[in-house]
Amino acid sequence: MVKRNAHTFRLKLTKLVLSQKAFLPIMFFKTIDKYIFKELFKLFMICTGAFTTVLYLDKFLFMAEMIVNRGVSLHELVMMMAYISPAFLALTIPMGVLLASVVTFNQFSANNEWVAMKASTWSYLKLMKPVACFALMAYFLANIVMFYAIP
Numbered sequence: 001m002v003k004r005n006a007h008t009f010r011l012k013l014t015k016l017v018l019s020q021k022a023f024l025p026i027m028f029f030k031t032i033d034k035y036i037f038k039e040l041f042k043l044f045m046i047c048t049g050a051f052t053t054v055l056y057l058d059k060f061l062f063m064a065e066m067i068v069n070r071g072v073s074l075h076e077l078v079m080m081m082a083y084i085s086p087a088f089l090a091l092t093i094p095m096g097v098l099l100a101s102v103v104t105f106n107q108f109s110a111n112n113e114w115v116a117m118k119a120s121t122w123s124y125l126k127l128m129k130p131v132a133c134f135a136l137m138a139y140f141l142a143n144i145v146m147f148y149a150i151p
Contacts, residue, residue: 090145
């Protein structure tokens with residue numbers, strides 16, 4: 001009797017948790033949320049890589065001078081770049097999120113996807129859920145880089 005009540009209670013609790021959409025993780029996003037998240041992530045990686053490359057351009061002249069004049073090996077240069085990259089990522093992650101968000105929404109607007117989403121009775125607040133989740137994850141990633149990788 002007790003086992004049956006415990007099983008029934010677990011079943012009811014599972015149904016209750018699954019009915020609450022606000023507490024579900026990313027894997028339970030709707031299809032449109034996954035699409036927005038995927039577009040954001042793709043553009044975030046491109047933007048962050050581009051911004052990091054631009055910041056490395058300043059160091060390339062210094063590295064070329066180290067190779068020519070001081071005979072530094074390629075392995076040492078790669079290690080130096082690895083030590084510099086957390087400082088660059090602390091700057092480029094927030095810039096990448098901002099630019100990825102703007103470009104993603106611009107693409108949605110140019111392709112009339114916003115109109116289709118609004119016609120499907122999606123509000124702008126519902127469409128911002130994956131953006132807010134993505135920005136929050138990027139915030140935590142930037143904090144981890146800033147507080148643990150840089151020092």
